[in-house]
């Protein structure tokens with residue numbers, strides 16, 4: 001166990017000053033997620049344009065440093081990607097948090113991958129994995145636009 | 155038994171938890187278990203085990219007697235009039251569901267009102283919520299004041315001629331407020347209202363005297379009273395338990411079963427369908443003996459000192475905000491730290507062996523009211539010391555350091 005690995009500089013910084021916080025204008029997809037165990041909640045908004053590119057993405061919500069940082073980094077990295085690219089990144093991230101030692105996608109630049117890898121500290125804290133993944137599951141739901149509320153209990 | 159070295163009665167404190175000594179501040183969630191209780195479970199299973207109340211062989215009769223002995227111990231401990239007023243359940247949650255369900259069937263009519271409070275645990279709200287759908291019952295919430303207390307006026311204000319039940323906590327598992335159950339019951343009874351008390355936190359921290367409190371029902375959680383998990387107690391006045399319908403059906407709760415009719419057993423069997431948590435019931439007798447050997451007055455005194463000390467050091471720690479400032483506080487110190495989310499606090503404290511709880515503690519209504527999504531909670535048991543609270547404070551300071559506050 002290592003708190004320093006969990007609370008890396010980048011996480012604390014994003015946690016304190018989350019990017020893309022708020023409700024983006026003209027969003028056309030959205031979903032809510034919540035973690036009933038701890039009361040964390042997140043609302044993801046995105047604007048997917050005609051070329052199926054994520055033109056804008058933002059989130060609202062409250063939660064711990066890990067969940068806020070995760071949502072912040074996620075929105076930063078997904079912005080400007082096509083929906084297929086976004087899906088690949090999401091899958092890769094969730095796979096990494098679950099079991100893979102590294103990220104495998106070829107879409108993100110190395111320094112962006114490094115940012116994401118900062119969240120890998122939660123692997124040692126099973127109770128905190130949900131904090132890191134809630135916004136990502138919520139993004140999937142928003143993209144599929146099935147309006148289903150995500151709970152980390154399911 | 156001397157409360158100052160009671161830790162040694164609890165084997166868990168001999169363990170290293172991730173290389174740390176355990177500082178257990180999560181007893182409101184569930185308490186640790188003294189050796190006498192653990193040994194009793196093992197002894198019963200290894201030397202005396204049999205199911206109760208059915209067979210007539212030696213072991214079955216002996217086990218039945220042990221099981222019933224606990225009922226008598228509980229009756230005495232809470233000063234109930236009759237041992238048949240004690241029903242074993244799987245927890246306080248089941249006890250409260252039993253009461254809500256059977257009162258719902260027997261006495262509630264559409265548009266009747268149940269009065270609960272903003273302090274209630276989900277266990278004392280959701281079972282009543284079911285009746286909104288099935289019976290068109292209304293639920294009203296008595297409000298907290300700014301100290302996190304529920305003064306009796308706030309209850310009185312919400313009572314109408316439709317109010318049939320008041321369901322309230324004895325001691326809030328978030329603000330620690332102790333509610334004036336006796337006065338509330340007197341008020342309620344003067345208007346013919348039934349009083350149901352969620353005694354989960356009252357059980358380990360307060361003197362339980364049903365004759366003094368006067369309430370109609372009182373739900374207890376044995377695992378918070380130094381007893382085994384999977385066990386609760388419902389105290390119900392005999393006149394109610396006799397009058398209300400059974401809750402669950404099955405073996406043990408019946409009298410006569412025919413193809414066209416069934417009659418039910420007498421109390422307490424009527425409410426104890428199926429094989430019960432036998433070993434837990436039998437071991438819970440040791441929990442009661444353990445509590446009696448320390449004495450509830452000593453427990454109250456000890457925990458009061460700790461709460462006062464905890465409040466004092468946390469109030470001095472800037473950026474810590476205590477939740478609630480009730481007139482009488484038992485067992486619980488909930489707080490937030492400016493700039494650090496409760497989950498992060500809990501994870502950081504855990505790293506040094508300090509176990510607290512973070513979240514809404516099954517009290518979402520209260521957290522919404524307070525305008526916070528979550529809080530951190532340190533809760534006490536007989537084994538805690540001032541040193542534990544110092545470690546809590548050090549841990550909070552460590553959070554502030556990590557978060558650069």
Ligand SMILES: Cc1ncc(COP(=O)(O)O)c(C=O)c1O
Nearest residue numbers: 245246247275277327352354375
């Ligand atoms: C105030 C309160 N009510 C109800 C419960 C539920 O009790 P049990 O775990 O015995 O079902 C708890 C414990 O979590 C509690 O603190």
